[in-house]
Amino acid sequence: ELKVEQNPLFLSMQEGKNYTIYCNYSTTSDRLYWYRQDPGKSLESLFVLLSNGAVKQEGRLMASLDTKARLSTLHITAAVHDLSATYFCAVDSPNTGNQFYFGTGTSLTVIP
Amino acid sequence: SAVISQKPSRDICQRGTSLTIQCQVDSQVTMMFWYRQQPGQSLTLIATANQGSEATYESGFVIDKFPISRPNLTFSTLTVSNMSPEDSSIYLCSVAPRRDTQYFGPGTRLTVL
Numbered sequence: 413e414l415k416v417e418q419n420p421l422f423l424s425m426q427e428g429k430n431y432t433i434y435c436n437y438s439t440t441s442d443r444l445y446w447y448r449q450d451p452g453k454s455l456e457s458l459f460v461l462l463s464n465g466a467v468k469q470e471g472r473l474m475a476s477l478d479t480k481a482r483l484s485t486l487h488i489t490a491a492v493h494d495l496s497a498t499y500f501c502a503v504d505s506p507n508t509g510n511q512f513y514f515g516t517g518t519s520l521t522v523i524p
Numbered sequence: 525s526a527v528i529s530q531k532p533s534r535d536i537c538q539r540g541t542s543l544t545i546q547c548q549v550d551s552q553v554t555m556m557f558w559y560r561q562q563p564g565q566s567l568t569l570i571a572t573a574n575q576g577s578e579a580t581y582e583s584g585f586v587i588d589k590f591p592i593s594r595p596n597l598t599f600s601t602l603t604v605s606n607m608s609p610e611d612s613s614i615y616l617c618s619v620a621p622r623r624d625t626q627y628f629g630p631g632t633r634l635t636v637l
Contacts, residue, residue, distance in 0.1 A: 413583075443624060454616060455567075455628040462624060500566060504623070511557070512618075512626055514567040 414439045416503055418515040426523050428490050433518045435484040435501035444477045444484045445502040445512065455500065459486075491522045526551050526619050528629035536635045537607055544603045545632045547617035552597035558590070561614040561631070570615075573600050607636045 415438040425431050435444070443462055447455040459468045461477035461484060468475050472495065474487045484501055498519045505511040527550040537543050547556065558570040571581045571592055579592040594600045604611050614631045621627075 445626070447628075452633075454630045457625075457627075460624050502567075511569055511572060512567075513569065517566045 414513045416513050416515040418518050422519050424521045431488050433486040435515050437482050437503045441503040442479050443504050446475050447500045449498045493522045496522045526627045530629040530632050534633040542605045544601050547600045549598045553619040555620040556600050557618045558602045559616045609636045612636045
């Protein structure tokens with residue numbers, strides 16, 4: 413069974429600080445996805461990482477992928493309140509390619 | 525990108541009844557998925573619904589409880605049958621126009637009393 417774990421589950425940080433969210437997965441996959449979910453809303457795609465060593469940045473968020481370690485990170489730089497949301501990583505099934513398996517989620521609260 | 529709508533957006537139902545959730549996409553897609561997100565939890569894949577074939581259910585989900593229809597390439601329904609309070613969740617459909625892309629609908633928030 414494919415497992416995707418994130419840590420921390422809950423993160424409270426002050427504005428201006430840096431922090432990293434970790435995503436570990438249990439099977440071989442070279443595709444890793446990060447999503448953001450605001451309360452009561454659906455999921456918004458943030459990053460698609462398609463190969464080992466891939467790094468993508470958008471604003472204060474940067475995501476990376478290490479397929480050998482089966483690890484992805486989402487780094488937050490100089491956090492602002494607008495980043496408060498729940499962040500999910502997901503990997504797709506190595507067998508069918510399109511079934512996404514989601515991590516446990518990280519609920520981020522940025523405190524002014 | 526794909527624009528996805530779901531109906532209803534929310535509902536409150538009595539236990540023992542059934543609810544059918546509709547998912548409409550603005551473009552033709554082969555692969556469509558149904559997820560459940562229980563309160564405060566992550567997303568769990570219920571089934572894959574490809575047009576022209578029977579839905580494929582994940583472990584722990586069965587057709588009798590969650591029958592799915594996929595009559596064409598832009599539409600699907602998920603029925604939650606014989607509901608109990610444990611079925612209270614957000615149900616989301618998603619589509620995958622290609623392997624590295626998946627778009628999600630706005631979700632249907634279901635409360636079972």
